[in-house]
Amino acid sequence: MDNIKNYKCPCCGAALVFSGEQQKLHCNSCGNSYEVGDMEAFSENEAAAGAGSKYDWESYTPRKFGAAETGGFATYICPACAAEITGDANMGSLVCPYCGNSTVVQTTFNGMYKPDYVIPFRIDKKSAMKKLMENARRKIFIPKEFKTETKLKEIEGMYVPFWMFDCDADCDAAFSATRTHSWSDLSYNYTKTDHYKLYRSGNACFANVPVDGSTKADDEYMEAIEPFDHKDAMEFDTAYLSGYLADKYDVSAEDSKERANSRIKQSMEDILRGSVSGYATVITDGSSVRFSGGKVRYAFLPVWMLNVKYKDKMYRFAMNGQTGKTVGKYPVAMSKVAAFYFVCLAVFGGLASLICWFMLS
Ligand SMILES: [Zn+2]
Numbered sequence: 001m002d003n004i005k006n007y008k009c010p011c012c013g014a015a016l017v018f019s020g021e022q023q024k025l026h027c028n029s030c031g032n033s034y035e036v037g038d039m040e041a042f043s044e045n046e047a048a049a050g051a052g053s054k055y056d057w058e059s060y061t062p063r064k065f066g067a068a069e070t071g072g073f074a075t076y077i078c079p080a081c082a083a084e085i086t087g088d089a090n091m092g093s094l095v096c097p098y099c100g101n102s103t104v105v106q107t108t109f110n111g112m113y114k115p116d117y118v119i120p121f122r123i124d125k126k127s128a129m130k131k132l133m134e135n136a137r138r139k140i141f142i143p144k145e146f147k148t149e150t151k152l153k154e155i156e157g158m159y160v161p162f163w164m165f166d167c168d169a170d171c172d173a174a175f176s177a178t179r180t181h182s183w184s185d186l187s188y189n190y191t192k193t194d195h196y197k198l199y200r201s202g203n204a205c206f207a208n209v210p211v212d213g214s215t216k217a218d219d220e221y222m223e224a225i226e227p228f229d230h231k232d233a234m235e236f237d238t239a240y241l242s243g244y245l246a247d248k249y250d251v252s253a254e255d256s257k258e259r260a261n262s263r264i265k266q267s268m269e270d271i272l273r274g275s276v277s278g279y280a281t282v283i284t285d286g287s288s289v290r291f292s293g294g295k296v297r298y299a300f301l302p303v304w305m306l307n308v309k310y311k312d313k314m315y316r317f318a319m320n321g322q323t324g325k326t327v328g329k330y331p332v333a334m335s336k337v338a339a340f341y342f343v344c345l346a347v348f349g350g351l352a353s354l355i356c357w358f359m360l361s
């Protein structure tokens, strides 16, 4: 009897009592009745979805470079933002990819961990500049600073350190859903809403869930230029660094695990949510994710970075060095908008505001 008396009404939360007459569990508060078997299943599903997640990653030991491998490396220090970036000792003059400062100081190589693999640049500097130029040309109100070749030349190619997470995850998720049905008679309009509690279970295999290992690389930007295609992944060789920069991680694998956990949990909820259809509304109530022996690897991913200063504000652009996917916002040059507005006013009269608004949006 113990497990029966503990059941709570799914509708109102009141304790259920077994009604001998109905052979069902009955709620004295809201009047609903439930089959014992249904309540057992409900309770098991609730317990599974609310069990809490268990993430188990292997620990990661970083690998050091052999002395012979780093002979041609130098460390570049940015006095403005304190970035310490590794590159070829013959890079020449550099612009800091993180802040756009052009007085980066070259010093002797002072260490960096060896990545497990690298996705090499596919887009060279010329193509990266061309892409940014094309993006800028498409927008008529952006300031000329964003379209000049001397500025675009400051774009720097950098391997950003990423932690890559692999696991096979199981997940139980709970959803609340509704279906509505409306009808009318001569006097009233009626809407009936049915409430459903839905449970889904499934497993999925995750490979290369990326979390950037650099506090200086903006997480939002780095996620916006995903995905990277791991078909091009190569075992790291110092030759890939020639002409490019590389940052060393300052967020450990251990400290990146939480971000990986939340990305995996969110993906699992989205996958299971995708299997729910035919309802007017669906809300995710919660989920629990479980896996063990998740793998962690250290990788360098190719990113082009450019910083453009305009009216005392820095505008940052990042481009996936493999696919060309770009993120970054342009400012609007109000002088150009004003000039355009007066031309429109002369030609189209009252429609000028509408045209300007359309061009800005
Ligand atoms: Zn009830």
Ligand SMILES: [Zn+2]
Binding pocket: 078, 079, 080, 081, 082, 083, 096, 097, 098, 099, 100, 101
């Ligand atoms: Zn800097």
